[in-house]
Amino acid sequence: MTLQFGPILEQWPYLLGGAWLSLQIAVLAFACGMLIGLLCASILQYGPSSMRRIVGAYVTFATNTPQLVQIFFLFYGLPEVGVTLSPFTAVLMGATFNAGAYLCEIQRSGFASVKHAELESAAVLGFSRMQIIRHVTFPHVMKVMFPPLSNQFIVMTLGTSMASIFGVEELTGRIDNLGAETYLSVEAFLVAAVLYIAITLLATWLLTLYGRSVCRARMDIL
């Protein structure tokens, strides 16, 4: 069998549109998940025990059920109680819900890595609470957290491929459509693989540059 990429590559604006939508879902879910994760990590680290138990239950539930099942519940389960979300909203909420739990764990481990002696030393040197956060806690936490955060972002970007199951026409959905229309499924998914590699390599490169320069994380540039 001869591979024919022409009919697939002719549709490059359509595919790039799908890749852009995939990236949008990943970035929005990551940003919202970071906020949820920060709130939950703060509660786990500093909150009262009752709140810690609630957050612990959320993290356990979200990290031990597939993201697909979570989105399925939002997309098909909520309409049964009168709440109908658009495909994009349901996927974004599901991805955020899932990411929030993982990002909570990453941020909690970052907070836990700050040694008590460092904070005491800063206090002895006369740093205010805000100065301690700004000059001691934040740089230390970011340095520790940045590599796993980058990994989580890549995982989330690749995970957006399940959005097509719920009618979101992101990259995988559009590749599936092209494969069905042209009957060149092998070629279509090879093109998808190359596009996903391009997206993740670009994201990795940008994240590494940011991590090395801003967070002083020890990361190799590719």
Add this chain to the structure above:
Amino acid sequence: MRVGRSVPPLKQLKVRPIIAGRLLLIACALLGSCDVSARTLDDIIASKTLVFGINPNLPPLGLYDEKNTIDGFDVAIARKLAAALGVSLEIVPVTPSDRIPFLMADKVDVVSGGMTRNPDRLKVIDFTDPVNTEVLGVLTTEDKPYKDWHQLNDRTVRLVQVRGTTPVRLIRDKLPNAQLLLLDNYPDAVRSIAQGRADALIDVLDFVLKFTQNYPTKWRVVAAPIEVGYDCLGIKKGNTALTQRMNKEIRILHSSGFVSESWRSWFGHPMLYDPTAPSP
């Protein structure tokens, strides 16, 4: 004076063949797996097994029974064909979007599952003579006003379809103004209408109506049909001996009345249009 080639560093000498070898392996894995020829009729008879692709999510053509094995109208036909060849039947579950790739990758010898014969598919695979017909129509709910499928060409109309099926192209060509939601299977597509996420679905209603029984929604079928399609068996292009033998057996199944009886048994009503008659 002859100038000798400079000797590459030791590291390059070792690494380059390894990288080249790995790339070759990857290329072989990607290309080599596709480059295999289909099993001929003789191969199938010699192996004593006919590998048949059937969509188990298209009841009553294909479905999972209470023992979780695949059954249905297509399976009844497949059993008869395998028996006619004197071989055993192996069923491989397929979906609308992967049934042709399965055939082209030689994971199945023959594929069914609502394989409507059309010019685009004929470019890549061969078809047998028709086994049954499909009458394409519109499924909607009683509160929607549509009396003809052309009325669906409106920006306010939300259609839901299954990815990879024939009506998707029809909608893109004839109903470009309608909104289109693509889902992966029929139960989800019907559920989305029941939940108010979509207004209508265009498909072969004989196959879709079963899913409507799960919901209290007041369903309605738009009276005017869109077209009649002919479902055949898909066979890899050029596997002529197998196609001809299948045609012979299908003719026998029609003339003996097995196809119509089996259809009535699985669908609960006669086939809407005779597959051996000329197209309307």
